Amino acid sequence: MDFFKQTATELRMLFYSRALTVLAALVILVSAGIPFMSKFTRSRMRTVYNNYAFMKSDFGSEEPIIVDGITVNPDNPMFYEIRYMKETIINIESGSIFTLSTEGSAKAAIEIAEERIGFFAQCAQHIKEYSYSTDVAYMSANLVAESYVLKSLLEGSASASDLEAAYMSIAYSHSFSRQFIELTPEEQQAKLDDINRRIADTLSYFQTKEIQKYVMVKKCIENDNIEMFKMQIADLEAEIIKNPIKEDDLSMQIQELAKQIAYINEINIPMLDFREKYSIEPNNDSWENAAIASFESNKAYIFYNEIIDREKFASQQYYTDQYKTYEAYVKAMQQMISDANINILISQRSLETGKPDLAFVTDGSRYMAFSFLQSSFVPTALSMMAGGFILANEFQSGTIRLLLIRPRSRTKILLSKYCSVLVFSILVFALACLVNMAANCLLFGFADMALPKYTPGGQQGFFAFYLPKALLCILPLLFSVSFVLIVSVFARNAALSIVVPMVFYIASFLVTQTLAFSPNNAWGWVKYTPIPYYNIASLFARAADTYTSYMSRQVYSIPMGIGILTATSAAFLAAAIIRFKRLDITN
Amino acid sequence: MELLKLENVSKKIKNKDIVKSISLTVNSGEIVGFVGPNGAGKTTTIKMIMGLFSLTQGRIAICGYDIQTDFEQAMKTVGGVIENPDLYLKISGRKNLEYFSSFYGEAAFKNIDPVVSLVKMSQRIDERMSSYSLGMKQRIGLAQALLHMPSLLILDEPTNGLDPIGIKELRETLKSLSKDSGIGVFISSHLLSEIEIICDRVYIINNGEIIEHRVLASDSSNPIKRYRFEVGETELACRYFEQEGMACQSGPGSVFAEMQRDAVPEAIKGLANYGVKLYSIELAQRSLEADFIDLTQTNDGQIF
Ligand SMILES: Nc1ncnc2c1ncn2[C@@H]1O[C@H](COP(=O)(O)OP(=O)(O)O)[C@@H](O)[C@H]1O
Ligand SMILES: [Mg+2]
Numbered sequence: 001m002d003f004f005k006q007t008a009t010e011l012r013m014l015f016y017s018r019a020l021t022v023l024a025a026l027v028i029l030v031s032a033g034i035p036f037m038s039k040f041t042r043s044r045m046r047t048v049y050n051n052y053a054f055m056k057s058d059f060g061s062e063e064p065i066i067v068d069g070i071t072v073n074p075d076n077p078m079f080y081e082i083r084y085m086k087e088t089i090i091n092i093e094s095g096s097i098f099t100l101s102t103e104g105s106a107k108a109a110i111e112i113a114e115e116r117i118g119f120f121a122q123c124a125q126h127i128k129e130y131s132y133s134t135d136v137a138y139m140s141a142n143l144v145a146e147s148y149v150l151k152s153l154l155e156g157s158a159s160a161s162d163l164e165a166a167y168m169s170i171a172y173s174h175s176f177s178r179q180f181i182e183l184t185p186e187e188q189q190a191k192l193d194d195i196n197r198r199i200a201d202t203l204s205y206f207q208t209k210e211i212q213k214y215v216m217v218k219k220c221i222e223n224d225n226i227e228m229f230k231m232q233i234a235d236l237e238a239e240i241i242k243n244p245i246k247e248d249d250l251s252m253q254i255q256e257l258a259k260q261i262a263y264i265n266e267i268n269i270p271m272l273d274f275r276e277k278y279s280i281e282p283n284n285d286s287w288e289n290a291a292i293a294s295f296e297s298n299k300a301y302i303f304y305n306e307i308i309d310r311e312k313f314a315s316q317q318y319y320t321d322q323y324k325t326y327e328a329y330v331k332a333m334q335q336m337i338s339d340a341n342i343n344i345l346i347s348q349r350s351l352e353t354g355k356p357d358l359a360f361v362t363d364g365s366r367y368m369a370f371s372f373l374q375s376s377f378v379p380t381a382l383s384m385m386a387g388g389f390i391l392a393n394e395f396q397s398g399t400i401r402l403l404l405i406r407p408r409s410r411t412k413i414l415l416s417k418y419c420s421v422l423v424f425s426i427l428v429f430a431l432a433c434l435v436n437m438a439a440n441c442l443l444f445g446f447a448d449m450a451l452p453k454y455t456p457g458g459q460q461g462f463f464a465f466y467l468p469k470a471l472l473c474i475l476p477l478l479f480s481v482s483f484v485l486i487v488s489v490f491a492r493n494a495a496l497s498i499v500v501p502m503v504f505y506i507a508s509f510l511v512t513q514t515l516a517f518s519p520n521n522a523w524g525w526v527k528y529t530p531i532p533y534y535n536i537a538s539l540f541a542r543a544a545d546t547y548t549s550y551m552s553r554q555v556y557s558i559p560m561g562i563g564i565l566t567a568t569s570a571a572f573l574a575a576a577i578i579r580f581k582r583l584d585i586t587n
Numbered sequence: 588m589e590l591l592k593l594e595n596v597s598k599k600i601k602n603k604d605i606v607k608s609i610s611l612t613v614n615s616g617e618i619v620g621f622v623g624p625n626g627a628g629k630t631t632t633i634k635m636i637m638g639l640f641s642l643t644q645g646r647i648a649i650c651g652y653d654i655q656t657d658f659e660q661a662m663k664t665v666g667g668v669i670e671n672p673d674l675y676l677k678i679s680g681r682k683n684l685e686y687f688s689s690f691y692g693e694a695a696f697k698n699i700d701p702v703v704s705l706v707k708m709s710q711r712i713d714e715r716m717s718s719y720s721l722g723m724k725q726r727i728g729l730a731q732a733l734l735h736m737p738s739l740l741i742l743d744e745p746t747n748g749l750d751p752i753g754i755k756e757l758r759e760t761l762k763s764l765s766k767d768s769g770i771g772v773f774i775s776s777h778l779l780s781e782i783e784i785i786c787d788r789v790y791i792i793n794n795g796e797i798i799e800h801r802v803l804a805s806d807s808s809n810p811i812k813r814y815r816f817e818v819g820e821t822e823l824a825c826r827y828f829e830q831e832g833m834a835c836q837s838g839p840g841s842v843f844a845e846m847q848r849d850a851v852p853e854a855i856k857g858l859a860n861y862g863v864k865l866y867s868i869e870l871a872q873r874s875l876e877a878d879f880i881d882l883t884q885t886n887d888g889q890i891f
Contacts, residue, residue: 005689006689006690009686009689013675013678013686016675016677016678016682017677018677397673397675397676398670398671398673399673399674399675401634401639401669401670401673402668402669402672402673402674402687402728402731404637404638404639405637405638405639405662405665405666405667405669406662406687406690406691407658407659407660407661407662407663407690407691408659408662408690409658409659582641584600584634584639584640584641585634585639585640
């Protein structure tokens with residue numbers, strides 16, 4: 001009871017310090033200001049992004065092109081394609097493209113180019129700026145050429161070799177003859193119908209912006225790619241039979257291609273299914289797109305990171321440096337894969353329920369509030385100053401002589417000072433979090449706070465997710481106050497007891513950053529020190545992860561951090577008390 | 588009642604004997620001086636009494652509580668200032684007193700105003716400490732020592748930084764505290780003259796040792812003074828003074844004796860009865876101060 005009263009008195013003394021209260025007020029003010037700043041930078045960045053030179057056409061000074069009565073302005077994304085095709089036609093007419101040696105091939109090439117110009121002009125009517133649609137337009141441009149070739153073959157209006165030369169001068173085919181010539185006329189007709197339908201679908205997608213159409217068009221493009229990869233694989237297999245010596249090399253190429261097919265099937269197609277199922281329009285900043293992007297990147301991560309076998313591991317210097325033992329490597333990889341799987345799950349759950357995880361709403365109040373925990377180093381620094389002020393300054397100013405002649409044991413006096421500094425730092429930190437959260441809610445919406453956080457086992461409310469982590473951020477405060485205490489008692493100099501922990505604090509950041517980029521076994525002992533846990537919030541898994549924190553999480557675990565921070569704090573406190581109890585007050 | 592008792596207290600710092608087996612006592616209602624030149628060991632002794640220094644040897648009891656085993660009890664009964672009154676400069680005098688009161692309980696808070704008015708700081712108590720002069724800080728220093736109405740007051744060179752009026756006021760305050768409230772006061776100074784008039788007893792310390800302990804006249808209007816008696820028979824005169832319990836030194840043709848002024852006529856009569864021829868009497872200008880200087884300057888005034 002006495003002790004609490006004393007701590008309260010010490011706390012009041014801290015608040016009497018004008019410098020300290022001004023500093024605390026500043027920290028709280030900045031915490032409230034961060035959301036405003038980030039809102040401003042976000043809107044600013046969006047403007048910059050929208051105005052970014054490469055996003056706009058570079059041909060602003062040129063005259064518009066008129067095609068079939070359609071005016072295409074220089075700032076239209078299609079303008080460049082049309083202009084390029086026009087230049088190609090001029091080149092063909094001047095005979096400067098030597099692959100088009102015959103009159104028939106030149107004529108066909110010009111007609112293909114004109115078809116494309118017509119297609120782009122039609123696209124240009126609906127596509128006014130760069131977007132997913134632009135890419136679809138580019139990818140679909142080949143269809144026009146294919147359609148022309150098939151039509152000409154069926155009509156017999158041009159020879160196969162002229163058509164091949166014309167086609168290859170503008171578009172690309174892995175095997176022109178297999179794609180077009182070797183087909184029966186029925187097959188050619190069916191393919192032509194299919195392609196014409198696809199062109200119509202594409203144009204209608206541009207017009208209506210219907211997701212279903214988009215998915216259809218994209219799936220066809222993906223299937224084209226798969227067909228092409230399959231053709232390449234077949235060719236390579238034939239090559240192996242002809243050339244068994246090259247088998248190793250060729251089968252590796254086959255594996256690569258098979259992998260690309262698998263990627264399309266396992267990642268791209270399901271993504272398109274998501275878009276179709278949940279009507280997710282591409283090319284906007286919606287959380288659904290963020291969820292799909294997270295699905296893709298995590299799937300891709302698993303896709304490209306298989307666990308290699310022991311022999312291969314032993315033969316790769318990079319892995320042996322990084323992980324030392326095969327077991328450690330497997331464990332780390334499994335961890336990363338399991339993390340990725342959780343992220344995939346989170347994406348899927350968010351899409352299924354229509355309620356986004358905080359990871360996908362980076363301009364939401366939950367995400368902003370959570371990210372703020374990473375800034376907990378500000379109150380940490382403040383607590384050091386408070387600690388340095390209240391403890392070391394007693395020695396330096398001589399007030400300790402009037403303090404220790406009171407009817408209190410030195411242990412009690414030191415503990416109540418220690419606790420008051422701790423409470424002060426925690427108060428400032430809590431208040432900073434609170435005002436930050438309030439400002440976030442104000443700027444980024446209260447509704448976001450009500451959305452759930454998904455876990456492997458299900459879901460939880462945001463605060464159930466947030467509070468334990470916020471509480472964890474108190475540990476670095478505990479550590480730094482203990483650090484200041486021990487330096488204060490041993491050095492008995494206010495400046496030193498602020499500077500030493502500060503330097504350690506900054507150094508620990510640098511060390512953690514540096515180690516994230518260096519092999520694991522260098523400075524392996526660091527994980528048994530408080531250094532990597534000083535900013536324990538950096539070990540929280542986040543959606544928008546930095547490389548550093550990502551790498552750090554592989555090596556440094558939060559439970560270990562809790563143990564080490566608590567143990568060192570306790571040891572510092574004990575050492576400080578023991579020293580303080582027998583100290584002769586010579587000042 | 589014995590408020591303070593030091594028994595063979597010693598302090599060694601870095602193998603150097605700073606305080607050597609000091610014993611002394613302070614009783615209630617008594618003002619005891621602790622006088623010695625700079626570096627004599629006064630602050631060191633007081634720091635040991637107040638628990639700022641550990642004892643190398645010996646025992647210290649305050650109001651019967653051993654400070655090594657009953658520290659908190661002992662400290663409840665003592666107040667003091669050690670060296671400069673270093674208080675919290677960024678806050679007001681009142682806030683300083685409130686802070687120190689928090690160590691004693693409600694009664695101490697109630698005492699703030701009376702104590703402040705006792706040290707005559709009522710007008711400026713709400714100003715920041717940093718705006719105070721050294722003398723004002725000394726006053727607040729005294730105030731914080733009195734908050735909990737201690738039985739024993741320990742002051743380390745409290746006259747530093749005080750002007751003559753301030754010193755006079757301090758003397759009066761201490762005197763009334765000891766005589767009216769029965770507080771025991773242990774007061775150190777490097778200037779005997781500053782505290783001599785209020786002290787009942789003085790301990791003189793030099794080089795960490797107590798070299799003299801004197802009981803001063805209880806009534807300061809009738810202090811012991813030193814007189815020079817020009818006599819025919821110096822040895823006989825000396826024998827008389829010693830018999831009367833007076834300090835005496837004989838010189839060629841005269842004898843120095845210490846006595847109260849009231850005792851002089853009696854001495855003249857006594858000497859005559861003893862058969863000593865008395866030619867003249869004069870007040871010798873040597874005071875306790877002169878003795879003090881004699882006693883402590885045995886090493887060319889070098890500070891140890
Ligand atoms: N911490 C210390 N380390 C070494 N010597 C000290 C220390 N404190 C005091 N002394 C020495 O002890 C002696 C007595 O000092 P002090 O008690 O302050 O004297 P006073 O208060 O009588 O002027 C001095 O010679 C001083 O140099
Ligand atoms: Mg001194």
